[in-house]
Amino acid sequence: MVEVQVLREVVSSESPRDDLIRRERFPHIWCPGCGLGTVLKCYVEAIASSDIPRDKHVIVSGIGCSGRMAGYVNIDSYHVTHGRPIAFAEGMKIVRPDLEVTVISGDGDLVTIGGNHFIHAIRRNVDINVFLVNNFIYGMTGNQYGSTTPLGARSSTSPYGCPEYPFNLPLLAAALGAPFVARWTTLHVRQLAEAMKKAMKVKGFAFIEIISPCPVGFGSYNEMREGMDFIKFFLENCIVDHNADLNKVAISMRPGDPIILGNFVEREAPTYHDLEREVFRKAGWLK
Amino acid sequence: MNSISLKFVREPINKHLQKIPLGIIHVIPERCKECNYCIELCPRDVLKVGEERNFKGYRWPVIADGKALDCIACKMCEWICPEFAIFVKEVDRTEWIKS
Ligand SMILES: Cc1ncc(C[n+]2csc(CCOP(=O)(O)OP(=O)(O)O)c2C)c(N)n1
Numbered sequence: 001m002v003e004v005q006v007l008r009e010v011v012s013s014e015s016p017r018d019d020l021i022r023r024e025r026f027p028h029i030w031c032p033g034c035g036l037g038t039v040l041k042c043y044v045e046a047i048a049s050s051d052i053p054r055d056k057h058v059i060v061s062g063i064g065c066s067g068r069m070a071g072y073v074n075i076d077s078y079h080v081t082h083g084r085p086i087a088f089a090e091g092m093k094i095v096r097p098d099l100e101v102t103v104i105s106g107d108g109d110l111v112t113i114g115g116n117h118f119i120h121a122i123r124r125n126v127d128i129n130v131f132l133v134n135n136f137i138y139g140m141t142g143n144q145y146g147s148t149t150p151l152g153a154r155s156s157t158s159p160y161g162c163p164e165y166p167f168n169l170p171l172l173a174a175a176l177g178a179p180f181v182a183r184w185t186t187l188h189v190r191q192l193a194e195a196m197k198k199a200m201k202v203k204g205f206a207f208i209e210i211i212s213p214c215p216v217g218f219g220s221y222n223e224m225r226e227g228m229d230f231i232k233f234f235l236e237n238c239i240v241d242h243n244a245d246l247n248k249v250a251i252s253m254r255p256g257d258p259i260i261l262g263n264f265v266e267r268e269a270p271t272y273h274d275l276e277r278e279v280f281r282k283a284g285w286l287k
Numbered sequence: 288m289n290s291i292s293l294k295f296v297r298e299p300i301n302k303h304l305q306k307i308p309l310g311i312i313h314v315i316p317e318r319c320k321e322c323n324y325c326i327e328l329c330p331r332d333v334l335k336v337g338e339e340r341n342f343k344g345y346r347w348p349v350i351a352d353g354k355a356l357d358c359i360a361c362k363m364c365e366w367i368c369p370e371f372a373i374f375v376k377e378v379d380r381t382e383w384i385k386s
């Protein structure tokens with residue numbers, strides 16, 4: 001019996017992490033090789049190893065393939081209108097500062113349609129975590145280009161190449177004063193989960209850009225039709241440099257141009273909550 | 288490949304005390320979408336594409352011939368799997384083989 005087990009894989013019906021996922025919804029809707037499932041895995045591992053009780057964690061997602069994230073995590077989860085998860089999360093954190101509020105959503109959702117919320121939440125240093133899944137495209141609606149599509153990359157609305165410069169998100173977040181700014185890919189699973197755990201501890205706005213394979217959307221227009229094509233690209237082109245000059249970390253997705261990864265910013269700054277309390281004290285509303 | 292590179296490494300004097308863990312691989316066939324991440328990213332080439340198909344038509348990973356004892360329980364397959372379809376339980380190699 002023992003020998004049979006060790007010589008063959010064991011067929012099972014549930015994983016040890018099924019406590020933190022909504023297992024009745026599996027298999028999930030994401031395409032084969034989509035990086036979103038790996039992001040989910042890293043997030044639930046980060047929750048499981050964080051010192052924060054499970055019932056204090058909440059997740060907010062917007063609309064898109066990435067927006068489905070909240071629906072798969074077995075904690076209080078909120079699926080809100082397109083582009084608005086940061087606004088929703090800010091409100092929740094301000095009213096319930098005891099909660100560990102995490103937004104996981106797409107690039108289209110958070111910085112294209114929802115870009116203004118992103119900018120202002122960082123400027124205020126609201127104490128939330130934003131894990132932005134960057135697949136370089138509006139996946140769910142048919143692969144139109146957006147504010148993160150690399151210059152020259154093809155999409156359904158840029159068949160001859162995207163004519164716009166993409167956002168350099170770590171630079172933007174750092175310039176606005178975010179206390180924690182990181183970037184990892186879904187290949188860097190352990191570093192990503194560690195960064196998520198750090199983000200949960202940070203007081204203030206913690207931002208992680210997660211570069212994620214989208215073989216069916218972005219990949220089908222840019223000769224990366226399999227998830228492994230992205231993973232090979234990451235293996236060949238990623239460089240970890242925690243002290244990178246953030247002016248130089250924009251992503252081109254051209255072979256030979258590095259994708260720079262790391263925990264770029266780790267600093268302390270008073271949060272919106274701290275500053276608001278100070279005003280309340282001055283006004284005499286708080287002791 | 289491994290044995291060649293190991294030749295140049297000084298043998299630790301406490302080598303007999305060192306333990307290489309053994310992983311017992313578990314799969315959930317119905318969840319797999321055949322992305323092959325687990326197979327391609329296993330540092331010990333333990334896995335291969337299986338022959339059977341699940342209800343969606345995907346072939347889940349199985350242990351490659353003669354590789355069952357090569358798994359070192361690094362859990363890369365478990366971490367990278369986007370479907371929560373593979374996981375590894377670590378056991379004590381010497382204890383396990385003895386029993
Ligand atoms: C107000 C509003 N505008 C537009 C849409 C259509 N829409 C749905 S998903 C989506 C794109 C989401 O892109 P992204 O956040 O990058 O997620 P992905 O699908 O790529 O993961 C858009 C434009 C919508 N649902 N609501």
Ligand code: SF4
Binds near residue numbers: 029034139140
């Ligand atoms: S279209 Fe892209 S992002 Fe959406 S599920 Fe498929 S691979 Fe994932």
Ligand code: SF4
Binds near residue numbers: 310312330333360362
């Ligand atoms: S645990 Fe590591 S060695 Fe074992 S099958 Fe998975 S990836 Fe391979």
Ligand code: SF4
Binds near residue numbers: 319320323325368373
């Ligand atoms: S990583 Fe998961 S989904 Fe992909 S082939 Fe392996 S078991 Fe199947």
